Amino acid sequence: MTAALAIARREFAAYFRTPLGWVVIALYLALSGVVFALAVLAPAAPASMRPFFGLSGWVLLFVAPAVSMRLISDEIRSGTIEPLMTAPVSDWAVMAGKLAAALAFLVALLAPTGVYVAVLERVSDPDLGPVLAGYLGLALAGALYLSVGAFFSTLTGSQTLAYLGALFTLLLVRLATGEGVAGRAPDAVADALYAVSLDRRLGAFAAGVVDTADASFFVVASAWLYVLSVIALQSRRWR
């Protein structure tokens, strides 16, 4: 536990000691700020954060793998994986610490957007329920995206490869299970695709509907990726 916490703290601090963390936060806030100003604060628009959540659901798909691509890849490339994996710490604790740091960074990334909610609160009267639900959806989907990036990062010492692997996997899943593809597929296939549809579940959260099935989908999928990552990390000991 001490070790996992130590890893999480080191990793989280590393985001802010290297330009990566600041750049990611700045770019995300700039982009989401534009959407907030143009779509949410638009004249006659409903007092709702939905456009912001819709955009963020997509932006996180690109941003989260960039946050987690370095988790293991960087250790492999720099060789620090040697002291890390010869320390008396289980691979479960190593991966848990790494993911916890990435999740904490995700929270740090989303936290400043609370300002948007405060602004919207000043100019109109939004319903806070759907706002909280939307944030919950973003955090859950973000966790899944991070886990995909973390998994790919255990496979290679190249952060670029880890990022691309995660991004293309996420794009494929999101597009294949979205309305565009699943909607045209035969019924049996469509049902299966809808069952793992990220769009549908994220849309429900953004609309203010918190369904335990949707929430557990993201949690369980992230947990599975955590297990896969640990196995991939352990497999370095068999090779």
Added chain:
Amino acid sequence: MHSTADIPAPDAIAADGLHKRFGAVRAVRGVSLTVARGEIVGLLGPNGAGKSTTMRMLAGFLPPDEGRVRIGGFDTLSDSIEARRRIGYLPESTPLYPEMTVAGLLEFRARLAGVPRRRRADAIGRAIERCWLGEVARRRVGTLSKGYRQRVGLAAAILHDPPALLLDEPTNGLDPAQISAMRGLMRDLAADRALVVSSHILAEVEKTCGRVVVIAGGRVRADGPIGALARAGEAACLIEVRIGPGDADDLTRALASLAGVSRAAPVGLEANGSPWRRWRLEGGPDARGLAERAGALLASRGVPLRELRPEEPTLERAFLDLIGRPEDKDDPA
């Protein structure tokens, strides 16, 4: 004297029949090694001999294809965490997190190594003092010179006071003063620890290690005290005698036929106007008494002798001889 409490403690490091291959390359082929506390063992071999692969297997970073490693009696695979608690490992090229400060990095590594909270500050302070890091404790690791980084790596490896220390090329890239300081530190650390130091530099090992294990081609070529290894080298002797014209070939033949001589050859220039000529005799590893036999031969032939000098076998020659030995042809793939 012996009670049941006197069961001998297991060897700090015990490796048995280690094999490792990477694709078609058989990096390590049957390395066995035991190291007790208080011993400094030099793992010596040319580049690519399998030193780092062996070190990684000892540290539990790489699993051996065959064989096993036990640290303080704990298997690095089946009892991995317990074994890792007892290892301090400085990997080759000293990988560290460049964005951390020295103190921050040591704090992190102490937590990772499971040093209890109340002993942490103490352990870090001691490591900083031992490795002379006091003046750079607040600096970022990435801004340090190679010598300092090496010392940070070493400090991080000894934080949890491990009984087994594995240092992979610890003096690589250090200047002579730093190498000398590192040597003193290693001797100091080995007082109550088992220490394995790898190097491809002979002089390095000769000065620090009581025992040398020579590795080449993934195999152990020699394992023993420095002195014994040196004695295993070829003996040789140099003679300088006065001979008449035309006697040279005859004398060469006579010297070459002496017992224990593997090669006899004249050395130096022939036509320098001086009647004194030198020969060099080389014997195999067991050529004791080479100089005496050569002296007796010359005396019996009445050849005037001006110099008879046995050459001490050196570690360097023993080393070159060991690593130059052709690989066994008949080993199974």
